[in-house]
Amino acid sequence: MKKINVGLIGFGTIGAGVARVLLENRQVISDRLGAELKLAGIADLDITSDRGVKLPEDMLLTNDVNALLGNPEIDIIIELIGGYEPARSFVSRALQSRQSVVTANKALLAKHGNELFALARENRVDLYYEASVGGGIPIIKVLREALAGNQINSVCGILNGTCNYILSRMGDEGADFTEVLKKAQELGYAEADPTFDVEGIDTAHKLAILTSLAFATPIAFDKIHVEGISGIKPADFAFAREFGYKIKLLAIAKKRGDCIETRVHPTMIPENHMLAKIDGVFNAVFVNADALGPSLYYGQGAGMMATASAVVADLVDIARNLIDKSMQRIPDLGFQRAAVIDRPYRPMSEIISQYYLRFSAHDKTSVLSRIAGILGENGISIASVIQQGRSHNGDTVAIVMQTHKAKEQDLRNALTEIDQLPVIAAATAVIRMESDL
Amino acid sequence: MKKINVGLIGFGTIGAGVARVLLENRQVISDRLGAELKLAGIADLDITSDRGVKLPEDMLLTNDVNALLGNPEIDIIIELIGGYEPARSFVSRALQSRQSVVTANKALLAKHGNELFALARENRVDLYYEASVGGGIPIIKVLREALAGNQINSVCGILNGTCNYILSRMGDEGADFTEVLKKAQELGYAEADPTFDVEGIDTAHKLAILTSLAFATPIAFDKIHVEGISGIKPADFAFAREFGYKIKLLAIAKKRGDCIETRVHPTMIPENHMLAKIDGVFNAVFVNADALGPSLYYGQGAGMMATASAVVADLVDIARNLIDKSMQRIPDLGFQRAAVIDRPYRPMSEIISQYYLRFSAHDKTSVLSRIAGILGENGISIASVIQQGRSHNGDTVAIVMQTHKAKEQDLRNALTEIDQLPVIAAATAVIRMESDL
Numbered sequence: 001m002k003k004i005n006v007g008l009i010g011f012g013t014i015g016a017g018v019a020r021v022l023l024e025n026r027q028v029i030s031d032r033l034g035a036e037l038k039l040a041g042i043a044d045l046d047i048t049s050d051r052g053v054k055l056p057e058d059m060l061l062t063n064d065v066n067a068l069l070g071n072p073e074i075d076i077i078i079e080l081i082g083g084y085e086p087a088r089s090f091v092s093r094a095l096q097s098r099q100s101v102v103t104a105n106k107a108l109l110a111k112h113g114n115e116l117f118a119l120a121r122e123n124r125v126d127l128y129y130e131a132s133v134g135g136g137i138p139i140i141k142v143l144r145e146a147l148a149g150n151q152i153n154s155v156c157g158i159l160n161g162t163c164n165y166i167l168s169r170m171g172d173e174g175a176d177f178t179e180v181l182k183k184a185q186e187l188g189y190a191e192a193d194p195t196f197d198v199e200g201i202d203t204a205h206k207l208a209i210l211t212s213l214a215f216a217t218p219i220a221f222d223k224i225h226v227e228g229i230s231g232i233k234p235a236d237f238a239f240a241r242e243f244g245y246k247i248k249l250l251a252i253a254k255k256r257g258d259c260i261e262t263r264v265h266p267t268m269i270p271e272n273h274m275l276a277k278i279d280g281v282f283n284a285v286f287v288n289a290d291a292l293g294p295s296l297y298y299g300q301g302a303g304m305m306a307t308a309s310a311v312v313a314d315l316v317d318i319a320r321n322l323i324d325k326s327m328q329r330i331p332d333l334g335f336q337r338a339a340v341i342d343r344p345y346r347p348m349s350e351i352i353s354q355y356y357l358r359f360s361a362h363d364k365t366s367v368l369s370r371i372a373g374i375l376g377e378n379g380i381s382i383a384s385v386i387q388q389g390r391s392h393n394g395d396t397v398a399i400v401m402q403t404h405k406a407k408e409q410d411l412r413n414a415l416t417e418i419d420q421l422p423v424i425a426a427a428t429a430v431i432r433m434e435s436d437l
Numbered sequence: 438m439k440k441i442n443v444g445l446i447g448f449g450t451i452g453a454g455v456a457r458v459l460l461e462n463r464q465v466i467s468d469r470l471g472a473e474l475k476l477a478g479i480a481d482l483d484i485t486s487d488r489g490v491k492l493p494e495d496m497l498l499t500n501d502v503n504a505l506l507g508n509p510e511i512d513i514i515i516e517l518i519g520g521y522e523p524a525r526s527f528v529s530r531a532l533q534s535r536q537s538v539v540t541a542n543k544a545l546l547a548k549h550g551n552e553l554f555a556l557a558r559e560n561r562v563d564l565y566y567e568a569s570v571g572g573g574i575p576i577i578k579v580l581r582e583a584l585a586g587n588q589i590n591s592v593c594g595i596l597n598g599t600c601n602y603i604l605s606r607m608g609d610e611g612a613d614f615t616e617v618l619k620k621a622q623e624l625g626y627a628e629a630d631p632t633f634d635v636e637g638i639d640t641a642h643k644l645a646i647l648t649s650l651a652f653a654t655p656i657a658f659d660k661i662h663v664e665g666i667s668g669i670k671p672a673d674f675a676f677a678r679e680f681g682y683k684i685k686l687l688a689i690a691k692k693r694g695d696c697i698e699t700r701v702h703p704t705m706i707p708e709n710h711m712l713a714k715i716d717g718v719f720n721a722v723f724v725n726a727d728a729l730g731p732s733l734y735y736g737q738g739a740g741m742m743a744t745a746s747a748v749v750a751d752l753v754d755i756a757r758n759l760i761d762k763s764m765q766r767i768p769d770l771g772f773q774r775a776a777v778i779d780r781p782y783r784p785m786s787e788i789i790s791q792y793y794l795r796f797s798a799h800d801k802t803s804v805l806s807r808i809a810g811i812l813g814e815n816g817i818s819i820a821s822v823i824q825q826g827r828s829h830n831g832d833t834v835a836i837v838m839q840t841h842k843a844k845e846q847d848l849r850n851a852l853t854e855i856d857q858l859p860v861i862a863a864a865t866a867v868i869r870m871e872s873d874l
Contacts, residue, residue, distance in 0.1 A: 021586045021728050031653060031776035032585045032768070130583075136729040138583030146567075146575030148469045149458045149749025216468065274735060277714045291458050292573040292736060292746040298711060299732030309728035312586025326761035331469070339468035 002035040004319040007068035007099075009090055010080030011044035011061075014104060014131075014311070016051040017304030018078060021312050023053065033316050035323060041068050065090060070097035076318055078311060079103040088112050095119040095127065100327070102314040104131035104307055110205035110221040113212075117332035124327050128314035133206040134159060136306030137299040138313065139285045143213040144334035150289035152214040154254040156437045159206040161281035161301045162190045162197040163229050163249040167266075168279045171237045171246065177230055189281055199228035200249060200264040207251035210285070211262050214253055216335040217343045225348040227265035236358060236431060239400045240268050242386060243356070245433060246276040252434070259346040268356050268433040275437065286437055349409035354383070354433040359399040359418070360426040367423045368399060378414035380406040396425040402433065439472040441756040444505035444536075446527055447517030448481035451541060451568075453488040454741030455515060455748050460490065462749075470753050472760060478505050502527060507534035513755055515748060516540040525549050532556040532564065537764070539751040541568035541744055547642035547658040550649075554769035561764050565751035570643040571596060573743030574736040575750065576722045580650040581771035587726035589651040591691040593874045596643040598718035598738045599627045599634040600666050600686040604703075605716045608674045608683065614667055626718055636665035637686060637701040644688035647722070648699050651690055653772040654780045662785040664702035673795060673868060676837045677705050679823060680793070682870060683713040689871070696783040705793050705870040712874065723874055786846040791820070795866040796836040796855070804860045805836060815851035817843040833862040839870065 006022070008015055022029070022039045030036050041060035060067060068074050069090060077094040079101055081087050087108050094101050096119065103109070109116070109132055120127035130140045134157065143152070158164050162184060169180045181198065184190035196202045208221040229249050240247050245268035254261045269276045274296045278284040283301025288294050300306035321327050333340055361367040372382060386400040403411070415428050443459070445452055459466070459476045466474050478497035497504060505511050506527060514531040516538060518524050524545050531538050533556065540546070546553070546569055557564040567577045571594065580589070595601050599621060606617045618635065621627035633639045645658040666686050677684050682705035691698045706713045711733045715721040720738025725731050737743035758764050770777055798804040809819060823837040840848070852865050 017728075025586055025588060025728070028588050029586055031772050034768070034773045137732060138579055141578065141583050142575055145754065146578050146750050147746065148753040149462055149466060149746050151462060151465050272716075274714070277711070279709075289746065291454075291462070291742045291749070293740075293743055295574060295734075295736035297732075297734060300730050303730075305728045306730055309584065309586050309726065312728070313583050316585040317582065320763075320766055324761055324763035324766060326757075326763050326766075329757055329761060329763075331471070335468050336471045 001030065002323060003038050004035055004075050004322055005038050005040040005073055006076045006078060006315060007040055007071065007074040008042045008078045008080065009065055009068060010082070011042050011047070011051060012080065013304045014307045015042070015044070015080045016053050017308030018080065018311050019051070019053045019055065021305065021308045023056070029312065029316065033319055035319060037315055037319055040074055043068050069093045070099070074099060075322055076100045076102060076315055078315070079105060082107070084108060084111060091116055091127070092119055095123050095125055098123050098125050100126040100318045102128045102311055102318065104129070104311060106132040106202070106205040106209060110208040110219060113209065113219040120332065121328060121337065126318045126321055126327055127332060128318055129209070130314045131307045131310035133209050134283045134285055134297070135299065135301040135303065136309040137283060137285065137297050137301065138310065139210070139297050140213065141313070142287070142297060143210070144330050147287065147289050147292060150291045152255065153288040153290060154252070154437060155210045155214045155285060155287050156275065157206070157210065157251045157285040158248055158275060158278050158283055159251050159301060160197050160203045160249060161283060162194065163203070164278065164283070165189045165281045166198070167229060167232070167247055167249060170232065170234060174234045174237065176234060177232060198230055200226040203249060203251045204264045207253060207262055207264055210251070211253040211260065212333045215255055215260050215343060216333065216340050217260065218340060220345070223262055223345040225263040225265070229266050231429070232266055233429065235398060236429060239358065239386060240356070243268070243384070243402055244271050245269060246271050247431065248275060250275070250434070256346060259344050261346045261351055263348065263351070266431050268431050269437065270435055273437065288437065349412065351408045352405050353408065354405055354435065355403045355411055356431040356433050357401045357403065358429040359424060360396045361399055362395055362423050362425055363397045364423045370421060370423065371399065371418055374417050375403070375414050378410045380410055380414055438467065439760060440475050441472055441512050441759055442475050442477040442510055443513045443515060443752060444477055444508065444511040445479045445515045445517065446502055446505060447519070448479050448484070448488060449517065450741045451744045452479070452481070452517045453490050454745030455517065456488070456490045456492065458742070458745045458749050460493070466749065466753065470756055472756060474752055474756055477511055480505050506530045507536070511536060512759055513537045513539060513752060515752070516542060519544070521545060521548060528553055528564070529556060532560050532562055535560050535562050537563040537755045539565045539748055539755065541566070541748060543569040543639070543642040543646060547645040547656060550646065550656040557769065558765060558774065563755045563758055563764055564769060565755055566646070567751045568744045568747035570646050571720045571722055571734070572736065572738040572740060573746040574720060574722060574734050574738065575747065576647070576734050577650065578750070579724070579734060580647070581767050584724065584726050584729060587728045589692065590725040590727060591689070591874060592647045592651045592722065592724050593712065594643070594647065594688045594722040595685055595712060595715050595720055596688050596738060597634050597640045597686060598720060599631065600640070601715065601720070602626045602718045603635070604666060604669070604684055604686060607669065607671060611671045611674065613671060614669060635667055637663045640686060640688045641701045644690060644699060644701055647688070648690040648697065649770045652692055652697050652780060653770065653777050654697065655777060657782070660699055660782040662700040662702070666703050668866070669703055670866065672835060673866060676795065676823060677793070680705070680821070680839055681708050682706060683708050684868065685712060687712070687871070693783060696781050698783045698788055700785065700788070703868050705868050706874065707872055710874065725874065786849070788845045789842050790845065791842055791870040791872065792840045792848055793868040793870050794838045794840065796861060797833045797863040798836055799832055799860050799862055800834045801860045807858060807860065808836065808855055811854050812840070812851050815847045817847055817851055
């Protein structure tokens with residue numbers, strides 16, 4: 001039986017998962033592939049910690065990455081160290097040595113993907129990255145292959161399990177952000193420094209990749225508007241429920257004519273939408289395509305074994321390419337290079353959305369008419385209003401509105417004016433509402 | 438640019454959808470594939486009806502299937518006529534002529550799949566069938582490729598939009614089966630003769646395919662236990678809700694040790710399970726795999742454009758195989774031939790399930806203890822009971838129970854005995870409950 005040798009760089013949690021899958025599921029993998037996918041070596045700075053994996057005697061465990069990189073015996077390199085450097089150098093070196101690479105590193109691809117894909121093409125090897133978005137969910141394969149007959153209208157996802165866990169708990173329990181974050185950290189669902197997750201950066205890295213796959217354009221992380229979830233208050237969940245909505249941190253990429261719109265922010269979505277039904281640490285991606293229509297892909301967005309499932313699927317695909325001598329069979333972003341072109345991004349100020357607005361007003365009777373007046377002058381019409389009776393705490397009262405569709409810039413102009421009114425006690429809370437994903 | 442010629446047999450609704458996608462999305466397809474996917478000919482008995490598709494001047498439209506079958510200019514044949522014959526002969530003839538085939542025909546594959554796959558292998562061409570299960574949902578690709586590193590524990594699906602529409606409406610409105618079926622027929626969601634759908638046959642055809650993909654075993658439609666939805670009463674939905682469950686027609690395939698369990702029947706599932714959240718005509722497949730864990734794939738299970746999306750994805754995959762000379766790159770059922778072996782199926786009488794039981798009793802006070810006694814003698818323990826107060830209509834009253842896990846044979850024995858009791862007014866209604874999908 002033909003043998004494909006795999007070298008793993010990074011023996012942390014995910015690395016240990018990949019080793020386990022390759023070893024424990026060796027039989028089912030070769031039953032599918034018709035060849036052996038052999039874990040030939042692992043490189044990590046720490047090769048003494050017990051990872052809970054029984055490694056084969058004849059396997060190389062080394063802290064010298066050079067034993068794997070450029071080694072002509074190793075067909076495929078798995079990069080699981082994360083971050084920009086030395087990941088970028090290692091991946092580059094592998095590709096230049098004509099080793100194919102599998103990575104789960106969304107940050108690396110969001111920043112250096114274009115350059116690394118070019119390197120893979122030049123060297124006629126593959127750079128696969130299923131595990132970089134949505135953990136075990138095969139969303140990259142779906143977009144690159146399964147939707148090949150479609151023009152994609154939009155891709156929207158819940159791509160960060162930490163945020164979805166926190167928002168689910170806040171919604172269920174009426175609890176405060178800081179409180180739930182602390183619980184999430186205790187349970188291991190959030191990092192000690194949760195900034196990357198809760199401020200939306202991790203989600204945006206993933207969205208940068210999905211956007212390029214959907215719309216045939218180079219990866220452009222810096223075009224994404226990013227807002228995190230730390231500003232959401234328990235009251236917002238209660239009002240969302242009254243409107244029939246849920247609050248999720250959504251990654252949104254839409255095609256609007258020739259323009260692309262990409263943004264990550266807390267979003268109210270109707271409670272009967274499939275994305276509203278995704279609870280806890282799970283991820284899901286909702287795709288709207290011209291032939292297929294709406295479809296959704298749901299699963300574990302993180303975790304050692306789920307992520308390993310995606311890594312191994314990539315290994316099997318690349319192994320088939322090696323066996324058939326069909327490297328670069330699927331173009332990196334799903335489109336032939338000539339079709340991947342820079343496209344205009346719509347500035348955030350130009351997007352059209354419905355808005356949830358929570359005003360903190362001193363308890364004055366005239367305040368609603370003043371707010372409505374300023375909104376109206378800026379071309380924003382109100383769809384519905386909830387006005388609390390009396391204030392419970394001190395002298396402010398919440399006035400909550402759902403607007404009809406409006407332009408972001410118009411809303412910002414109106415809010416700048418409104419927030420300067422003496423009757424307004426604090427900056428107005430704004431959450432975008434999406435009904436047509 | 439290289440050109441791959443496609444011949445379409447069957448110009449009905451789905452065929453028209455495929456023609457539309459190939460023509461309207463020609464650019465995006467060639468941008469992805471790097472070759473032209475050309476609709477070279479269409480054969481149908483009726484070539485005069487207007488299908489709403491503007492066909493190119495140079496395209497062959499014929500009622501002679503022989504103009505396409507075996508024509509060396511045509512690389513791939515699409516079979517969309519449905520049914521067993523002449524579909525089987527046409528597909529066989531294409532494969533024998535070394536034309537690859539794409540089909541949406543679940544009935545054909547459920548009955549003759551093993552023989553047709555063998556023919557494809559012998560002739561070193563591909564027989565792809567993404568559209569045969571779940572319409573546009575790429576579940577075949579997911580099972581054959583994306584989960585390659587996993588052992589599958591179970592696959593459960595809502596695979597028939599007609600049934601899911603009917604059950605959703607019955608649940609929402611408390612309406613009767615016949616009434617909702619009539620509405621579904623008026624709306625075009627159900628056929629004039631709905632037997633294939635509502636009796637579960639269509640779902641079972643699809644399950645036969647999924648079972649083989651999940652468990653590396655030849656297609657065995659006749660091993661599937663099939664029950665339809667026509668016996669479900671509005672009362673069952675009301676009681677299900679009280680227990681916190683929803684009723685769905687589920688296709689279930691599980692691995693239990695070395696045994697396979699395959700069954701199609703109305704099933705109560707906990708309302709917070711993802712499959713319970715699938716409403717209306719949509720389909721979804723829930724997969725439990727050892728590395729990935731739970732995942733779900735959701736979309737339109739029928740309809741001209743969604744099904745066409747799946748057909749075209751297959752065409753693109755096969756076109757890549759033609760270009761790379763890598764036919765049979767993915768084995769037909771996802772496993773190398775030697776690994777596809779007959780496996781024991783668990784007889785239905787041996788399955789373990791929880792059960793919902795609705796007894797129709799004459800309003801006698803002793804009846805509950807008699808039922809409980811007989812269940813107990815047969816090793817079945819009761820998890821909870823709902824007993825209606827007085828009967829509303831005549832002299833029967835409903836006693837509803839949820840059992841703990843029990844063996845199907847034990848339940849059947851108990852019910853045979855219970856249904857003969859003079860205090861029992863009608864055959865007991867049974868719905869299996871699944872909490873661990």
